[in-house]
Amino acid sequence: MSKKSRSKIWFLVHSWLALPIWFFVLIVCVTGTLAVISREIVWLANPETRANPPSDEARRLNYDELLVAMQRDQPGIAVASLMTLSESHFAMLSDVTYPDGRTLRVYVNPYTGHIQGVPPQFNFEEFTRALHGWWLVPHTNGYSWGWYLVSLLGLPMLASLVTGLVIYKRFWKGFFKPTLRFNQGARIFWGDFHRLSGIWSIWFIAVISITGTWFLVKALLADNHIAISSQPIIPVVARETVPLTADGTPAPMISPDEAVRITQREIPGFTVDYVGFPSNAYAHLSIGGMSWYPLVYQKAEINPYTGAMEASRLLGDRKAVEIFTESMRPLHTGEFAGLTSKLIWFFFGLLLSMMVLSGLLIWSKRTALATANALKRSQKQARTAKAAVSTEVTSSS
């Protein structure tokens, strides 16, 4: 095959990779882009999600103080967890059960412990993530087919990147001579835009398509019950260590701040951003936080009666392959270095969405024409061939 026709095939493959489903790909890109900054959007729209100090000298409450303040604010609630988000302008999140049985994630002011609000019925953050992540198809038996549908897109996206670089001759030159021609018609402009944003997005498209493909692999592994985790199953709190009480009152538990102190004594340098309260009398108190490597989360399990740290899962406990696989999600969402990384991911997400759109525009203006021309040519060839045959027949008769 000649070099020219080979590159033509690459070009056709590139053109047709996303095309029949371009709108689906576009919506997945747009919802993903929105999901990256969905918490920020909610922060802008809903003052209840902000952490405003009541005065300049106010300090953030510790966990024990928060529990007391929350209980004073909404008597009778059961607090299941308290979570501090990595950026200090966000209110804390807490999973609580109200006496009427509603189980909600509420926004808590870290300076006062005031429960500022609950997410509305239409939860923008969760909705964009569900739409982007599994196309709203419910998970009934393992991963939903919507999850497969979306995560499968990682493969054509990776193929688009590779074929794009193959057909873009000497693409590295584009870094030094950026071209974006505004005044030579839409086809030229969108072509320049597609190529220019393409080369600057190489790293991003690679990250998104590889991590996206990981979500596919993850679902395949889980649905086929193949475990790669080295994480041991943590047994429940031993029955012997849960005290009995003669008068039937619950046995006293250590306070969350005590649990944090114990964790930091046992694991020096452990940063805490999560406290999970025991979900029943035989469950541990969980303390969680990010490791120095900002893509892997660490956890410690404390016996709430004795204060003993009975299990932990730290960065060093992971196999290399687990550090790789656990890094996939934060790399996909851009949530690992605060607002900066999220804004970078948002910007390149927008660019990627625009690439789908510009690809379509180029296609409609060029490939459609080229395909129509090619068809016409082959029909013409067929007609001439036929005519040649009939002339032969006529002349021979």
Add this chain to the structure above:
Amino acid sequence: MSQTDTLPPSGLKQLWLKWRFHLNILLILVPLGFMPKYFADASLFRGDSGLGANIVENIQVGRWTLDLAELRDEAPRAEGPAGYFKAFNAACTSCDEGVKATYLRVGKPRSLRAAGTIFFGAPARMGTSLPIPPRTRPDADIWITIEGWDGKMYQASVPLAKASPATAAWLEKQGGNK
């Protein structure tokens, strides 16, 4: 020139060429179709639409009263090699006092050590995932065991067919297959 170039494309190919861009529309219809289900589920998990389906109210267990509901009105779900499970919710506001743990089991437990699956969460809304062996008799009872902080055990039972008619119907079918 080969023959295929001059022959009209096959039916399937023609269908693909004509309808391929309509795939977009089909794919967009998917989330639109599932949207009501998504919001119904969100409301179910928030507890806005109550405890669940087929609520059995005021079950007396010792000195406490408890409501039991299946999360969804449906047959047990397969969870791979672990077998079939059925999610139940319970609410017991009086359980704040004196209750150490609450358990659920198909058939009567012989001891506290075999009381079944433990409930997780606050007494106002706790949940558990109950294993349902496919060979369970459809007329079996499910037993609620409360373990007091005093170490004593309190029990009550509900017919499975009442707590989850869909599970009883599913078991009936499983029995028919044997």
